Amino acid sequence: MIAKYxxxxxxxxxxxxxxxxxxxxxxxxxxxxxxxxxxxxxLLAGLPPEVGLYASILPLLGYAIFGSSTSLAVGPVAVVSLMTAAAVGRIAAEGTADYASAAIVLALLSGGILALMGLFRLGFVANFLSHPVIAGFITASGLIIATSQLGGLLGIQTHGHAMPELVASIVEHLGQINLYTLAVGMASLAVLAWVRLDMKKRLSSWGVPSGIATFLVRAAPAVVVLAAIAASAVFDLGGKGVALVGQVPQGIPLLSIPNVSLDLITVLIGPAFIISIVGFVESISVAQTLAAKKRERIDPDQELVGLGAANIFSGLGSGYPVTGGFARSVVNHDAGAATPAAGIFTAIGIAVATLLLTPFLALLPKATLAATIVVAVLALVDFSILKKTFTYSKADFTAVATTLFVTLIFGVEMGISLGVAASILIFLYRTSKPHTAVVGRVPGTEHFRNVLRHDVETRPEIISLRVDESLYFANARFLEDVILEKVTANPDTRHVILVCPAVNTIDMSALESLEAINERLKDMGIVFHLTEVKGPVMDRLKRSDFFAHLTGQVFLSQHEAIDTLSKMRSDSRPDTPISTSS
Amino acid sequence: MIAKYxxxxxxxxxxxxxxxxxxxxxxxxxxxxxxxxxxxxxLLAGLPPEVGLYASILPLLGYAIFGSSTSLAVGPVAVVSLMTAAAVGRIAAEGTADYASAAIVLALLSGGILALMGLFRLGFVANFLSHPVIAGFITASGLIIATSQLGGLLGIQTHGHAMPELVASIVEHLGQINLYTLAVGMASLAVLAWVRLDMKKRLSSWGVPSGIATFLVRAAPAVVVLAAIAASAVFDLGGKGVALVGQVPQGIPLLSIPNVSLDLITVLIGPAFIISIVGFVESISVAQTLAAKKRERIDPDQELVGLGAANIFSGLGSGYPVTGGFARSVVNHDAGAATPAAGIFTAIGIAVATLLLTPFLALLPKATLAATIVVAVLALVDFSILKKTFTYSKADFTAVATTLFVTLIFGVEMGISLGVAASILIFLYRTSKPHTAVVGRVPGTEHFRNVLRHDVETRPEIISLRVDESLYFANARFLEDVILEKVTANPDTRHVILVCPAVNTIDMSALESLEAINERLKDMGIVFHLTEVKGPVMDRLKRSDFFAHLTGQVFLSQHEAIDTLSKMRSDSRPDTPISTSS
Structure with a gap:
């Protein structure tokens, strides 16, 4: 039993x-x-660099114990780091003890939220983040992150976590560019960009075997860091005004208890929730994609527990919020990781590296780290979603554009919140005006089709209206309106038939609208019928007293309805010829 | 052209x-x-009684010019009056000039919002107020209003616009009951309750013709008011501590310009929006019901313009927010009103009455007006919706209960807002886990049914999954999950068919999920097909590059799909017998 969790x-x-x-x-x-x-x-999260290492040790153990993916590699990622900076930056200044402490609390809160969501099986909440909203958000975040790193590359101070403030601060300090920093930054950027774009092809052309070439490409950023440290020492870059990482505490904090106050929790709980959802969505899609390659299945609720554990462990180990990273998980999968134990070994590797590296880290130019970030996040920026959604659906385009624009201008939390609100409202708006069609019989068949699109038979005293949507509060009044419109436009109407093969649910609002339609039609001397009602919908309707008042009948098929009603009418008064609409 | 508006x-x-x-x-x-x-x-709105008369003159002219219902009677109504008190009470004390001025601004804002919504055809916004939310809100409002009038009936001070504060203030002042006020209040209440519940039956039993009896019942509350004024004069009720209406300004203010500040607008715009929507929803359902009785149709967007004009006129005439009232519209309709001119004549009638009445109003005991309100609003209180929704749908029950409870405890604005949020979230949650069924062929037919409910044929290498819901962001990931679950549970699977007759839309999120499903199945060596895709959905899919990647085909019917795929398989390897599930 416990093994399940x-x-x-x-x-x-x-x-x-x-x-x-x-x-x-x-x-x-x-x-x-x-x-x-x-x-x-x-560094992007506004924290000392060693905190990134801390966040790559214990969280990996937590995920290895509770996570369900055999390929996912967790740790600090770009977007979550930016969101951490935005959340924590509101309550403390970068570099202070309060700032570091708030980041730890954020990780603990986020971990708690994720774990609780998993235990209560609330993974569906992540569904409200639509793909277009995520795509717009990630692209905007990539742009903000790249811009924020310009300061590090140029050796000037920047502040802000959205475009207007960032750009203004860069422009303002442009006069203070340090040329040595610029040189280090551009050199790092050039090498890293070459590594990413061209190195593998070049190595292959030199006859290096593919496996070794791939390994060298992946190791290259670490080599760049070591080279930058060496250059810093040889040329005394610190003495020339290049910002260095500086003194780093020795050892690894294995258990930290931060100062937690109720005020701090109140301020951070909202951002923690948003960070949790964004992190979960990023992580689960990587995990599912890689699992499918192994014909495995990921349990989303267990993933929540796994990521929750990773974040709680991160907080306990002086880290900050983490999640599953795309690039490193693919590398982990490609390199043959068979179980989450790979994560445990990685954690041990990082721990050893932390102990060995810290004496040298002091000399590392921050510009090299900024270059690492810029190269990594530019892969996130993808405007093709704008074009794709513009062609496919204006509603989705509106959601992408809203998210992208608001995130750039007003920051990550506002961007994602308004994006979600926009996609929900757009969906409700779309379903509030469902597609409806008056249908008639295709001559000689039992099929019924839209009178506007097909050559079909109709009868002047019968209106058959098909609604291609579930009936619920957002379109209940629309339905009342459409039916009254059709009826007042056709004074001969004696029967109205609602054709329901695409009606998957009828909620209370729609039920009351159907009752109102039935009453109003009764006042006009018109009988109201339903056809092709689905089983579950019928079961539910039977629990109400709708059928006690319904003036007409429920027919299994539209064909049966027209057959029966045509006969009924011919009994009561002389028949009129069937009209054929085109 | 202009006649349209x-x-x-x-x-x-x-x-x-x-x-x-x-x-x-x-x-x-x-x-x-x-x-x-x-x-x-x-009085309920916290305004001097004559303001109610002002709000029953010009608004009726405004509606008569721009409204589209031939039966609707607009003016002050109970729920909107309570909402006005809640909104205005936050920024000024009752009885001050600022309070009256804010009520006027509220009417103007509400009128502006309604008119703009009508011109931009935004009537669908009212759809987000589901029937259960309205029912819960009206019942809670009725209870709050009735409780708030207890003070008037007992002759004590009360304050607050939600239950906890109201009840506390009544209990606190219980010792200050004025027995004369209590007597007037109870006498008025008894007579009005008798008028409503029993008078018509009694008159009929005395042989009074039905038409005259109905007229007498409708005139009775006015007679009670006159009798209370007479009693007040004869017994000097004012001298005995009974609260009277007091001196009222003579004449009718025909054009008032209130003090408007940007601050005031900022505070009132939110409440004005909520009042507009609630008033519109109340009004449009009355108008539509009565229109159907005359076989007429109401244009919701024109109704917005009509109600907008009524509220703007109300503000200009020193009134407060108004809307179409249920009881008076039914009376108007029953009495034979043929055109909106009935409203113009009513306005003239009220104007004349205002000029004649004001000298006497000073003597009217407030307790009589409180009794009028209590009798009127108790008709709004209807707990049957709780039982009805509980039987029909737990989701709708949750929405009613949330709205009712939050309105009672935290007031009208919070109640309606959380009610709307709850009904939207519940809807998204419900559609996020749509009904799905693995289907098989009913032997000897071309029909396909749920394998769990019917005796049908399936093939081990084909999974046919029917989804009974549109595919959109809230259920996109659910679909990925269901398919991967079925496939990993059935290692023989070679084909997955998504059966789509109930899929009315596929949004960008769902499209990307379908692409992901296609890719993942491809990695597993499984082919992905679609069947019975609706025309509009197909048109949209063709605008994307989905079909360029789809490993399988799109079949018109499920029958055709099974036919084709069964043959494909028997070509490639020896056939296995068809299995029959029960």
Missing amino acids: VPILNWGRRYSRDRFGRDLTAAVIVTIMLIPQSLAYA | VPILNWGRRYSRDRFGRDLTAAVIVTIMLIPQSLAYA
Whole structure:
């Protein structure tokens, strides 16, 4: 029973030597890749670089115990780091003890929220973040992050977590550019960009085997960091005004208890919730994609528990909010990771590196880390979603554009909140005016089609209206309106038939609208019928007293309805010829 | 063209002597009914009673010019009066000039909002107020109003616009009950309750013709007011501590310009929006019900313009927010009103009554007006919606209960806002886990049914999954999850077919999920097909590059799909027998 919630008890029992070998290989590669990223993303979050390393040790253990993906590699990621900076920056100044402490509290809150959502199986909440909203948000975040790193590349101070403030602060301090910093920054940027865009192809053309080439590409950023440290020492860059990481505390904090106040929790709980949802959505899609490649399945609620544990462990180890990273998870998967044990070995690797690295970190120019970030996040920026949604659906385009624009101008929290609100309102608006069609019989068949699109038979005394949407509060009044409009436009009407094959639910509002329609039609001497009502919808209607008042009948098929009603009418008065609309 | 927006230009041209007679009769009856209501509702809104009369003159002219219902009678109503008190009470104390001025600004803002919504055809916004939310809100408002009038009936001070504060203030002042006030209040209450519940039956049993009996019942509240004034004069009730209406300014203010500040607008715009929507929803359902009885149609957007004009006119005439009232509109309709001119005649009637009445109003005990309100609003209180929704749908029950509870405890604005939020979230939650069914062929037919409910044929290598809901962001990930679950549970799977007859839309999120499903199935060596895709959905999919990547086909019917895929398979390897599930 407990194994259901603690996956390590399952895979741990079946662990084998072969799996150990694969996990260890993957861990070595991920460790080398994760070190420069951890340092850089901590800087982006406004935290000392070593905090990035802390956030890459314990969280990996937490996820390995409780997570369900065999490929996911958790740790600091770009977007969550930006969101952390935006949330924590509101209550303390960067570099203060309060700032670091608030980041820890944010990780603990986020972990608690994720774990509770998992235990209560509330993973569906993440569904309210539509793909267009996420795409717009990630692109805007990438742009903001890249802009925020310009300061580091140029050696000037910047502030703000949205475009207007960032750009203004860059322009304002443009006169203070440090040329040595600029040189280090541009050199790092050039090398890293070349590594990402061209190095593998070049190595292949030199005859380097593909496996080795891939490994070298992944190790290159770490080599750039080491080279920058060496250059810093040789040329005394610190003495020339280049900002360095500076003295870093030795050792790894394994258990920290931050100062928590109710005020702090009140301020951070909202951002923690948003960070949790965004982190979860990013992580689950990577995990599901990689799981499918192994024909495995990810349980979203268990993933919530896994990520929750990772964040709680991050907080306990002086880290900050983490989630599953896209690039490093793909690397982990490609390198052959077979179980979450790969994460445990990576954590050990980072811990060892932390102990060995800290003496040298003091000399690392911040501009090199800024270059690492810029190269990583530019991959996030993708405007094609604007074009794609513009062609596919104006509603989705509006949601993307709103999210993108608001995030750039007003920041991450406002952007994601308004994006979600916009996509919900757009959806409600769309379903509030559902597609409806008056239908008639295709001559000689039992099929009924839209009178506007097909050559079909109708009868002047019968209006058959098909509604292509579930009936619920947002379109209940619309339905009343459409039916009254059709009826007042056709004074011969004696029967109105609502054709319901696409009606998946009828909520209380729609039920009352149907009752109102029935009453109003009765006042006009018109009988109201339903056809092709689905089983579950019918079951529910039977629980109300709707059928006690319904003036007409419920027919299984539209064909049966027209058959019966045509006969009824011919009994009561002379028949009129069937009219054919085109 | 202009006549489209000014309906009076249409019906005015066809006005006739017969219509004049009917409209005049209706106007006389409505006027007699409206006078005590106007006085009482103004008191409920925290305004001097004469303001209720002002709000029953110009607004009726405004609606007669721009409104589209031939039966609707506008003016002060109970729920909007309570909402006005709640909104204005936050920024000024009752009885001050600022309070009266803010009520006027509220009417102008509300009128402006309604008119703009009508011109921009935004009537659909009212759809977000679901029937259960309205029902819960009206019942809670009725209870709050009745409780708030206890003070008037007992002769004690009360304050607050939600239950906890109201009840506390009543309990606190219980020792200050004035026995004369109590006597007047209870006497008025008893007579009015008898009038409403028993008078008509009694008159009929005495042989009074039905028409006269109905008229007498409707005139009775006005008679009670006159009797209370007489009693007040004869017994010097004012001298005995009974609260009287007091000196009232003579004349009718025909054009007032209130003090408007940007601050005031900022505070009132939110409440004005909520009042507009609630008033519109109340009014449009009355108008539509009565229109259907005459086989007429109401244009919701024109109704917005009509109600907007009524409120702007109300503000200009020193009134406060108004809307169409249920009881008086039914009376207007029953009395034979043929055109909106009935409203013009009612306005003239109220104006005349105002000029004649004001000298006597000073003597009217407030307890009589409180009794009028209590009798009127108890008709609003209806707990049956709780039982009805509980049987029909737990989701709707949750929305009613939330609205009712929050309105009672935290007041009208919070109640309606949380009610709307709850009904939207509940709807999204419900559609986020749509009904799905694996389907198989009913032997010997072309019909496909749920394998769990019917004896149908399936093939081990084909999973046919029917989804009974539109695919959009809230259920996109759910779909990915369901399909991966089915596939990992059935290792023989070679084909997955998504059966889409109930899919009315596929938004961008769902499209990307379908692409992800397609890719993941491809990684597993499984082909992905669609069947029975609706025309509009297909048109939209063709605008994307989905079909360029789809590994399988789109079949017109599920039958065709199974036919084709079964043959494909038997070509490639030896056939296995068809299995029959029960």
